[in-house]
Amino acid sequence: MHPRNAAALVYDGVAAMLAWCLAYWLRFNFDIPALFLQGMLNALLLVLPLQVAAFLFCGLYRGIWRYASIGDMQRIGTAVGGAAVAIPGLLLVTGWQVPVPRSVLLLDPILLVLLMAGARVVYRGWKEHRRFGHSLLRGEPVVVIGSGKAAAALVSELRHSTRYCVVALFDDSPNRIGRLIHGVPVVGDVARLAAYTVPRQVMRAIVALPAAAASARRRAVEVAQQAGLAVLTVPAFDDIASGRVAISQLREVEVEDLLGRDQVELDAEAIAGLIKGRVVLVSGAGGSIGSELCRQIAIHAPARLVMFELNEFALYQVCEEFRSRWPGLSIAAVIGDVKDASRVASVFGRFAPDIVFHAAAYKHVPLMEEENAWQAVRNNVIGTAVIAAQARASGVREFVLISTDKAVNPTNVMGATKRLAERVCRSWADEDSGSAAPCRFVTVRFGNVLGSAGSVIPKFRAQIAAGGPVTVTHPEIQRYFMSIPEAAQLVLQAGLMGNGREIFVLEMGEPIRIADLARDMIRLSGFDDDQIEVRFTGLRPGEKLYEELLADDELTVRTRHPKIRIARKPGDDRDEWRERLLADIAAAGELDDAAARSWVSRWVPEYRPAS
Secondary structure, eight states: OOHHHHHHHHHHHHHHHHHHHHHHHHHTTTOOOHHHHHHHHHHHHHHHHHHHHHHHHTTTTSSOGGGOOHHHHHHHHHHHHHHHHHHHHHHHHTTOSSOOOHHHHHHHHHHHHHHHHHHHHHHHHHHHHHHHTTHHHHSEEEEEEOOSHHHHHHHHHHTTOSSEEEEEEEOSOGGGTTOEETTEEEEEOGGGHHHHHHHHTOOEEEEOOTTSOHHHHHHHHHHHHHTTOEEEEOOOHHHHHHTSSOTTOOEEOOHHHHHOOOOOOOOHHHHHHHHTTSEEEEETTTSHHHHHHHHHHHHTOOSEEEEEESOHHHHHHHHHHHHHHOTTSOEEEEEOOTTOHHHHHHHHHHHOOSEEEEOOOOOOHHHHHSSOHHHHHIIIIIHHHHHHHHHHHTTOSEEEEEEEGGGSSOSSHHHHHHHHHHHHHHHHHHHTTTOSSOOEEEEEEEOEEETOTTOHHHHHHHHHHTTOOEEESOTTOEEOEEEHHHHHHHHHHHHHHOOSSOEEEEOOOSOEEHHHHHHHHHHHTTOOTTTSOEEEOOOOTTOOSOOOSSOTTOEEEEOSSTTEEEEEOSSOOOHHHHHHHHHHHHHHOSOOHHHHHHHHHHHOTTOOOOO
């Protein structure tokens, strides 16, 4: 036993003797008769060893007093309570001659708990005062918006900070106003923020609402900015819950926090049942969505995660991350092109995946519209056909295609090629519909992803850092947005729900005007519209003002998940259609952009090139 723990054991032994004697002293009104005095001392020879044994058995000396917590108090209560129950039986078994008053048997455990727990609380308070007692005099005064569990944990953590001192909390819940949280008052609702901070010269606010609705977080940030406060926020709810970061790891508010959506509710147990112990292959594993899919899959302990990627550096980066974060996870880092049928067959033959998530695609609209239109056709259509055919031939049980809202009534080549990819997957599902154990081919369609490669947000950040202007193509252009983790989580949920042939449409919320997004980012960077201009440059090739999630002739039905619907396309896409499509691509050879758009128009009737 460590010397400090031995000292703690000695103290508890002394406390046990003192509690026993105090119980007698109180029982006899501070004047113990001689007969009971001798019985008290003799009984200690039995009581003290029993109590010490209970302390050791309950593990009271594995902890550190400096970090005494509710768990330590519970162990003290268990040890003392167990001994209190055993003492009368022990005295009875030994045939104790001098009776022990019943009130002593009740008073002793109460006094002992107070002596043991009180010493630990006092010691922890003394140690924390020695280490942090003067930090409040040095910390910058800040206010916290929120009074829930996250805010309480933050206030507790910042008590030890030499940088910040929390002076007040604000919350819109009337029943919390006037309460104290770790000694800090909840002074009013969020609307009173400016009235409190301006006269006291508080310059900073911390938004501690990680699990609140996105609208509540946005309002808190807006009120704090209007009060002239610099705004920080706590980490995301998922990061805190998973233990990846501490509540006190504050950061600047990002535009994702303002556009962020409500927390995703997942059937984690069912998703784990789908993935755990199985081999999962993700194509495009080095991309934004592919890499996040790999992270979400890794949480559920697959037997092996096969990362299939053409970009060598992207694959290297994601593998380095995974080997650091999940050292026990079996990973296969495979470089290859999804259009290369022999390479795909080799990979499937070697690793025999049970589930495939096909995220590999060319996705950048303007880049695919000019100079690269035919490459978009070959990569997005042939690549999907090759990997889907191999999945079916290899006995894969689930194939999930990652699609896009730009596949609906497409006005650009990229969207049209993704629409063809959706139909290719559906053709396999139609052909397998009567099979005993078919591969389930499902498609998941969603809009723009915050912070992904090619997203406007990194572009806007770079433009703001350079002093502007921030360029937006059109004042009225709107897009749907969701976060990368949310998109990946909902893809897993949709994959779990699929029976085959479905196109799952993720609920994207309300569309966001890109001009408003640009202005939000300018304000969050500490500038205003006069300092950094928002300049409109005109729509780019293939771009349209509004994206759609459902084509005109599609219908949706609800699923058991509130953020996932199913789009059902009338008609069949059988193997004959697919074979004609692939043969036509092969016969076309290499087409220029104009010819590629003409070719796409023949195969995707709803395709209308943007003027």
